[in-house]
Amino acid sequence: MLIDARQIENNTKIEGDICxxxxxxxxxxxxxxxxxxxxxxxxxxxxxMEYDDRIQELYNGKLxxxxxxxxxxxxxxxxxxxxxxxxxxCSTFDDIDFEKRDWVENSGWPIKREDIAKxxxxxxxxxxxxxxxxxxxxxxxxxxxLKPLPLDSNVIWTKMWQFSPPTRFGKKYKDAIVNSKTIQxxxxxxxxxxxxxxxxxxxxxxxxxxxxxxxxxxxxxxYILACSAMQNARVLLACNKQAPNGLGNDNDIVGRxxxxxxxxxxxxxxxNHTDKLKLYLMEQxxxxxxxxxxxxQKQRELxxxxxxxSLMPLEMSNKTIPSVKLWSxxxxxxxxxxxxxxxxxxxxxxxxxxxxxxxxxxxxxxxxAEQLPNPQSRVVLSNEKDELGIPRANLHWALxxxxxxxxxxxxxxxxxxxxxAGIGRVKLxxxxxxxxxxxxDYTSGGWHHLGTTRMSEDPKKGVVxxxxxxxxxxxxxxxxxSCYATGGAxxxxxxxxxxxxxxxxxxxxxxxxx
Amino acid sequence: MKRRTFLLSATAVTLAAVSxxxxxxxxxxxxxxxxIVIPDELSRFCDEKTLRDIGIKYRKAMPQEEGKAVLKKLxxxxxxxxxxxxxTDTYTLIELLDTxxxxxxxxxxxxxxxxxxxxxxxxxxxxxxxxx
Numbered sequence: 001m002l003i004d005a006r007q008i009e010n011n012t013k014i015e016g017d018i019c020x021x022x023x024x025x026x027x028x029x030x031x032x033x034x035x036x037x038x039x040x041x042x043x044x045x046x047x048x049m050e051y052d053d054r055i056q057e058l059y060n061g062k063l064x065x066x067x068x069x070x071x072x073x074x075x076x077x078x079x080x081x082x083x084x085x086x087x088x089x090c091s092t093f094d095d096i097d098f099e100k101r102d103w104v105e106n107s108g109w110p111i112k113r114e115d116i117a118k119x120x121x122x123x124x125x126x127x128x129x130x131x132x133x134x135x136x137x138x139x140x141x142x143x144x145x146l147k148p149l150p151l152d153s154n155v156i157w158t159k160m161w162q163f164s165p166p167t168r169f170g171k172k173y174k175d176a177i178v179n180s181k182t183i184q185x186x187x188x189x190x191x192x193x194x195x196x197x198x199x200x201x202x203x204x205x206x207x208x209x210x211x212x213x214x215x216x217x218x219x220x221x222x223y224i225l226a227c228s229a230m231q232n233a234r235v236l237l238a239c240n241k242q243a244p245n246g247l248g249n250d251n252d253i254v255g256r257x258x259x260x261x262x263x264x265x266x267x268x269x270x271x272n273h274t275d276k277l278k279l280y281l282m283e284q285x286x287x288x289x290x291x292x293x294x295x296x297q298k299q300r301e302l303x304x305x306x307x308x309x310s311l312m313p314l315e316m317s318n319k320t321i322p323s324v325k326l327w328s329x330x331x332x333x334x335x336x337x338x339x340x341x342x343x344x345x346x347x348x349x350x351x352x353x354x355x356x357x358x359x360x361x362x363x364x365x366x367x368x369a370e371q372l373p374n375p376q377s378r379v380v381l382s383n384e385k386d387e388l389g390i391p392r393a394n395l396h397w398a399l400x401x402x403x404x405x406x407x408x409x410x411x412x413x414x415x416x417x418x419x420x421a422g423i424g425r426v427k428l429x430x431x432x433x434x435x436x437x438x439x440x441d442y443t444s445g446g447w448h449h450l451g452t453t454r455m456s457e458d459p460k461k462g463v464v465x466x467x468x469x470x471x472x473x474x475x476x477x478x479x480x481x482s483c484y485a486t487g488g489a490x491x492x493x494x495x496x497x498x499x500x501x502x503x504x505x506x507x508x509x510x511x512x513x514x
Numbered sequence: 515m516k517r518r519t520f521l522l523s524a525t526a527v528t529l530a531a532v533s534x535x536x537x538x539x540x541x542x543x544x545x546x547x548x549x550i551v552i553p554d555e556l557s558r559f560c561d562e563k564t565l566r567d568i569g570i571k572y573r574k575a576m577p578q579e580e581g582k583a584v585l586k587k588l589x590x591x592x593x594x595x596x597x598x599x600x601x602t603d604t605y606t607l608i609e610l611l612d613t614x615x616x617x618x619x620x621x622x623x624x625x626x627x628x629x630x631x632x633x634x635x636x637x638x639x640x641x642x643x644x645x646x
Contacts, residue, residue: 267629270559415624418631428631
């Protein structure tokens, strides 16, 4: 059922079994997973069913630290959330991403990859990916034209990615949600307060508001905050009537450890023969491709973070500009237009040169790497309030020397491996050799917001426990990438859906026992 | 086809295709000598000026290897420490240098010069070139 919270009577009291706050990839996945188990699921969406600039404006905020995308533009505030502009790139986390690595400060999850991996097949289906088999062998058997570079897999291994169409949750799952007999979707229902019990061990009710001035309350047995890493932190920090530092923030961790993926053009691969490298290239209709990933052994040996290199013909790569400059418009629609313009240009140039074999001799190298979980990298509340009276969120994105060390070593290693294989040479970009310990200002992120309510079994080190429940609050959970303790080196959406399905199953088990 | 033979054949085609202007720079030296001072694979991607720049930088980084005689000796020593005559046939020289370069990469004896990730043997060839 779809209910517009602007249209119902002021001060409506809504009740349900579960209240899910946020209708993006996480919230929708959870709602649909719980649909058959519970009779009354409340799904709250702050925006409407389509883009509304007045609602999007609620996401505005200020930036400090390393240059980043405008706060208003880097996520979307309507039904479907940021799946309305995601690119569809998916891959899985690695075992090492979950480990406590003594050379990576604040690393380690309280769960293992296998705890998430069992939900990857279903997540794969939700995201319309081709296969739940992510092994290189599987894809090589499917297409004889896919040929891996002859590198030592103990150093650089071939990591498979798949491309979602991309699935726009707002379109694909609209009917399933709206026609569900057990899900009540409320649009224009922005959460402005979480009211806790006197000793702050449980949530009593949630207050929602919209710009008509109407205020409603929602009561449920369990609440799941699923409105993106920045917004999850903002909501918790802003709920400070009862807990002065914000809910779940007794240890000053909410909002901290904001992570992105470090993304930057990092070098050139020159082959001594022409090779289309079909396995590694992304074209218009590519469903899968591989990246050159650093092995766990080498991460340990060199004491660096996880990361990988993707390739594109150098001619194309040279025309691309850093994403942080490309997506600089405050209006998310304009950033998307710019992106499309550049994509079209690249495609045209690519087609024109498609028959010129020389473009398949040199490739641009693009590194995507994990970022060190850094407590100084954080979402904080602003003194300025939005139209609904909630303090805005500001972002201070902070990188660390190990981030650059990682990018340098991944690229150097690939150079060593390409040379050892006798297939060409690698040239590194100047910034890797400039002696500066920090990455340059044009280092971009991928619109991947991670880690502001990080997972740890220790309340002093994390906001949520292994089940994504906020420490100390019995019925308040957080879903999505804000729970990531470390970010891995892959785009987050597949794992966001998987970890959300895991949370949904935990809720099923918990409420069955209760 | 042996790898080296294949590479030599492929080089000719590739050079024509990508119009690397290396050949014009290499005039005035014997092909045999070029085998020693021109890193074959790297020269497909870099012109002679870049190779010389790399050589100058390597000499600065490794002053203990300064001088034509020192560099030649290092280049013309096989992996077992046996000296190879400069006058040996070109094919043997190519094999020797190719093996040394491969071994450098495998052993992580690499340098980053002008951005290029290269084998120490290649860097030494460039150093010798810069003195030529």
